[in-house]
Amino acid sequence: xxxxxxxxxxxxxxxxxxxxxxxxxxxxxxxxxxxxxxxxxxxxxxxxxxxxxxxxxxxxxxxxxxxxxxxxxxxxxxxxxxxxxxxxxxxxxxxxxxxxxxxxxxxxxxxxxxxxxxxxxxxxxxxxxxxxxxxxxxxxxxxxxxxxxxxxxxxxxxxxxxxxxxxxxxxxxxxxxxxxxxxxxxxxxxxxxxxxxxxxxxxxxxx
Numbered sequence: 001x002x003x004x005x006x007x008x009x010x011x012x013x014x015x016x017x018x019x020x021x022x023x024x025x026x027x028x029x030x031x032x033x034x035x036x037x038x039x040x041x042x043x044x045x046x047x048x049x050x051x052x053x054x055x056x057x058x059x060x061x062x063x064x065x066x067x068x069x070x071x072x073x074x075x076x077x078x079x080x081x082x083x084x085x086x087x088x089x090x091x092x093x094x095x096x097x098x099x100x101x102x103x104x105x106x107x108x109x110x111x112x113x114x115x116x117x118x119x120x121x122x123x124x125x126x127x128x129x130x131x132x133x134x135x136x137x138x139x140x141x142x143x144x145x146x147x148x149x150x151x152x153x154x155x156x157x158x159x160x161x162x163x164x165x166x167x168x169x170x171x172x173x174x175x176x177x178x179x180x181x182x183x184x185x186x187x188x189x190x191x192x193x194x195x196x197x198x199x200x201x202x203x204x205x206x207x
Contacts (some may be wrong), residue, residue, distance in 0.1 A: 002188050003034070004190040005023070005036050006034060006035040006036075006088040006089050006191070007035070007036060007087050007088045007089070007186070007193070008022070008026075008035050008037045008087065008088065008089045008090075008091060008188070008192075009037070009038065009081075009082050009085065009087040009089070009090050009091070010022060010037055010039075010040050010041075010090075010091045010092075010093050011041050011043075011078070011090065011091070011092050011093065011095040011097055012040060012041070012042045013043055013044050013046065013047065013049075013050035013094055013096040014041075014044065014047050014048070014049060014094050014096070014097050015047065015048040015049055015094070016048055016049020016050075016052045016053070016093065017177060017180075018094060018114055018180055018181065018184050019037075019040060019052055019053070019094075021180070021181035021182075021184055021185060022037060022052075022093065022184055022185060022188060022198050023037055023057075023058070023181070025184075025185030025188070025189075026124040026154060026185075027189070028056075030073050031185060031189065032189065033128070033185060033188055033189045033192055034189075034192040034193055035088075035188055035191075035192035036181055037056075037058050037204070038058070038059065038074070038085050038087065039059050039060070039081065039087060040052075040057070040060040040061075041058070041060070041061050041062075041063060041078055041081060041082075041083065041171035042057055042061075042062050043062075043063060043064065043082040043095070043096075043097055044062070044150055045062045045064070045075075049093075049094075053168065053170065053171075054152075055076050059085070061081055062119065063077055063078060063081070065097060065182075071097075071098070071099075071100045072100045072102055074097075074102075075099060075100045076102075076103075077104065079103060079106060082107075088130070088203065089110050089111075089112070089147035089188070089191055089192070089202050090107050090110060090111045090112070090113055091113075091188065092095040092111070092114070092146065093114060095113075096182070097112055097148075099111075099146065101148050104146055104147060104148055105148075107146075107147065108145075108146075108147070108198065109197065110155065111145065111146040112143055112144065112145055112146060112187065112191065113143070113144060113146050113151070113153070114142070114143050114180055114184050114187075115127070115141065115142045115143075115144065116128060116139075116140075116141050116176045116180065117130075117131060117139060117140070117141070117142065118138070118139060118140045118141075118142060118158055119144060119151055119152075119155060120152070121136075121141040122134075122139075122168060123150050123151035123152065123161075124150060124151065127139075127167045127173065128172045128173050129174065131163060131172065132163065132167060132168075132169065132172065136160065136163055137162070137163055138160045138161060138163055138177050139160070139161055139163055139172060140159050140160035140176060141158065141159055141179050141180045141183050142155055142157070142158045143155075143156045143157045143158075143183055143184055143186075143187035144156060145198050145202075146206065151175060152205035154190070154198055154202060154203060155186075155204060156186040156187045156196050156204065157183045157186050157190070158183070159179040159180070159182055159183040159186075161175045161176055161178070161179050162175075162207075190206075194207075
């Protein structure tokens with residue numbers, strides 16, 4: 001490919017296990033992901049995800065949402081950092097903040113999230129328990145474009161896992177994590193080569 005590699009930022013709030021999966025995948029030439037992670041942003045200090053970035057030699061920044069009276073102001077500070085690093089794609093990997101409409105509009109088509117259910121089933125929080133309570137036979141994860149709704153954006157990649165009779169919230173979460181570490185790099189590969197795009201009217205287009 002002669003096109004420049006996509007510059008990716010990853011937004012986190014915690015351990016950053018999906019961040020690590022993306023770092024490893026981007027550096028594994030056999031995976032053919034035409035992208036580099038150039039920035040990690042966390043809204044929490046001292047989290048393992050920031051250590052992972054440091055270990056990998058990736059610039060990282062902590063921005064405390066508590067220091068901003070309005071969500072829009074916090075998001076504007078993040079946007080500033082993203083623009084400073086010439087970021088092409090933004091991946092939300094366990095980022096536990098609801099983003100403002102302004103931020104979502106600014107990064108539309110370049111902003112993706114990973115969610116631990118097979119959307120549109122079980123949006124929101126505590127979804128593993130929701131799947132167990134509903135008696136679902138399978139669960140999994142979804143990588144999707146972010147729009148103004150909660151977990152409603154166009155779907156890029158899904159990976160399913162079985163729900164076993166003796167599953168707990170914890171055991172199901174672990175199994176979904178394994179699927180996430182496969183699905184997120186797969187989605188990034190499609191995004192980086194522009195094999196998948198978001199149309200102006202919010203439809204996902206694969207080419």
